[in-house]
Amino acid sequence: MMQLNVWGGAGEHGRSCYWIGNEQTSILLDCGVKREGSGEYPLIDPTKVAELDAVFLSHAHEDHSIAIPWLYKLGYSGKVWTTRLTAQQLPGYYASWEKHVKQQDGELPYDETDIARIQYVFIEDMAPPQQWIALSPTLRMCWGRSGHMLGSIWMLLEIDGKRLFFSGDYSEDALLLGTDRPEAIIHGDIPLDAAIIDAAYSTDTEHQSEKLEKLFATAEGILNEGGQLLLPVPVCGRGQDLLMLMRQRFPETPIRAEAELIQVMELMIQHASWLKPGMEQSLTEALSNECFEVIHNEDQRQRLLHEDMANSRATIWFTSDGMMQSPKSQWYYEQLRTKSTNGILLTGHVATGTRAQRLLAMSEEERGCQLKMVRYKIHQGLPDVRKMTQALNSPYKLLVHAPKKETDALLKQLASEGIEYLLSLQPGDTVNL
Numbered sequence: 001m002m003q004l005n006v007w008g009g010a011g012e013h014g015r016s017c018y019w020i021g022n023e024q025t026s027i028l029l030d031c032g033v034k035r036e037g038s039g040e041y042p043l044i045d046p047t048k049v050a051e052l053d054a055v056f057l058s059h060a061h062e063d064h065s066i067a068i069p070w071l072y073k074l075g076y077s078g079k080v081w082t083t084r085l086t087a088q089q090l091p092g093y094y095a096s097w098e099k100h101v102k103q104q105d106g107e108l109p110y111d112e113t114d115i116a117r118i119q120y121v122f123i124e125d126m127a128p129p130q131q132w133i134a135l136s137p138t139l140r141m142c143w144g145r146s147g148h149m150l151g152s153i154w155m156l157l158e159i160d161g162k163r164l165f166f167s168g169d170y171s172e173d174a175l176l177l178g179t180d181r182p183e184a185i186i187h188g189d190i191p192l193d194a195a196i197i198d199a200a201y202s203t204d205t206e207h208q209s210e211k212l213e214k215l216f217a218t219a220e221g222i223l224n225e226g227g228q229l230l231l232p233v234p235v236c237g238r239g240q241d242l243l244m245l246m247r248q249r250f251p252e253t254p255i256r257a258e259a260e261l262i263q264v265m266e267l268m269i270q271h272a273s274w275l276k277p278g279m280e281q282s283l284t285e286a287l288s289n290e291c292f293e294v295i296h297n298e299d300q301r302q303r304l305l306h307e308d309m310a311n312s313r314a315t316i317w318f319t320s321d322g323m324m325q326s327p328k329s330q331w332y333y334e335q336l337r338t339k340s341t342n343g344i345l346l347t348g349h350v351a352t353g354t355r356a357q358r359l360l361a362m363s364e365e366e367r368g369c370q371l372k373m374v375r376y377k378i379h380q381g382l383p384d385v386r387k388m389t390q391a392l393n394s395p396y397k398l399l400v401h402a403p404k405k406e407t408d409a410l411l412k413q414l415a416s417e418g419i420e421y422l423l424s425l426q427p428g429d430t431v432n433l
Helices: 068-073 084-103 112-116 208-223 238-249 259-270 279-288 298-310 327-336 355-361 382-391 404-416
Strands: 003-008 017-021 026-029 054-056 079-082 119-122 133-136 139-145 153-159 162-166 194-198 228-232 255-258 293-295 315-319 343-346 370-373 397-400 430-432
Touching (some): 017 153, 026 153, 079 084, 208 228, 208 238, 208 343, 228 238, 228 327, 238 259, 238 279, 255 259, 259 279, 259 293, 327 355
Parallel strands (some): 079 119, 228 315, 228 343, 255 315, 343 370
16 A cells, blocks of 8 residues: 655654655655754654655755755665756755754764765756656656745656655745746646645735735834844745845845855856746846845955944845854844844744744843844745645645644634645654555
8 A cells, every 4th residue: 555654844844754655666755854953854764765766855945855865874775856956056055954963062864975875866857847757667757846946846746556746845926936836737637646735834824915015114114223134044045035125125225145145146047947037137137237235255244234333324134044043143143233223034934942033032122133023925825725725636635844733723724615635744644545
C-alpha cells in the first residue's frame, strides 16, 4: 500500500519533509529544518533513506532544503531534482546555516563531504513548465513556478500509479515573480490521490493590497518623524518586492540596501522567465537609475547610518536577515535603539527563540526603538487555500506550513463551507493512500 509519511512540515512552520512510497518505490519531497535553537530536523526514518528512488526539492529556503546533505550522510546516493536557480542558491544557505549552528553552540548532522556529494538534476532542462517528464517506468512529474522565490516550484507527481500534488510554498501575490497556476493542468475532473497544500497563513483573510496599506502607513509614521526605518528580509524572496514597492511609495526617501539583496535583483533580470510580464524592465530601470544605494562594506554602512541619524534624515534600510540573528542585524538594532523615533519593520515569519522574536516580546521602552510586524504575503491565506482545495479533486488534502492549532482552525472554517477531505496532521503521522 502506498503511504504518505509526514517527517516534518505539517502542524508546524519549518522542516518541510514528506516521504511517499510502498515496498517497491519511494520518493521524498523536501528536507528542511526548523529554526529553533541549533535546529530541529525532520523525523527521518534512517532505514528508508538508502532505498529512496528520488528526492525533490521545491526551493532553496532553509526550512525546505537544509537537511538534504543529511540524507547523503544516512546513505542516500541518488539525485535531487530541483531547478538550476535553487541549486545555485543552496551553497549560500548551507554556509549561513552552518554559521547559525556554530553561534548556537550546536553541531550539524552532516559535513562538507556530504554537501559535496549532492547530485542535482535540473528540472527545467528536462521540460518546460506544465509538461510531463518521465523519470523512470514508475515515476513521472510535472512542475510549475510557485511564485514564492526565485527558482521555487510546485510539483505534480505520478508514483507507481498514484498521483500527488505538492504546492511547495505558493503565492500568486508577488510583485515580481510569476506563477504557473496548477489549475491549468489539474482540472477538477482529473483525480488525485493526495495533495499537500501550503496553508502557512491559516485563517488570515487579508488581501495583499490591505497588507500593503498597513505596511506603508507604518513606514510613513516612522519616516515622518525623521526616523531610520529598517526592514530585515530574507536574501531572496519578499525583499526584492519590498525594495521596489518602497521606491514606488516613497520616491524622495533614500533607500539603502545590502549588496546581496541587489545581487538577487540582478539575478532576476538574468532569469526573466521567472518574472511577471513587465517586471524585467522595471528592475532594469530601477538599477540603472540607481534608485537604491548599495551597501558594500562595514565602513560605508557605519558612515551613512551615523550621518542619517545625526541629520535626522529619514531613510529606509534593507538588511538580509529576516529574523535578525546575524551580527550585522544586531549592529543595526544597537544603533537604532538609541532613538525612539527609529523603527524596525518585520514582514514575515518570526521563529521562537530568534532575536526578532525576543525584541517583539519587549516593551517599547525596554527595546529603545519602535518595532512593528506587518506581514507581506508570500504564502497562502484562507481565500487562497479555499480556492486551491476547491480546484483539486483529491480524497486527501493535507494543509501544511502552520502550527497545528492554526491549521485546525482553518480546516474547521473550510469544512463549515462544505469543502471535504481536509487533513490537519503533524510530524510522525501517516496517511494510507
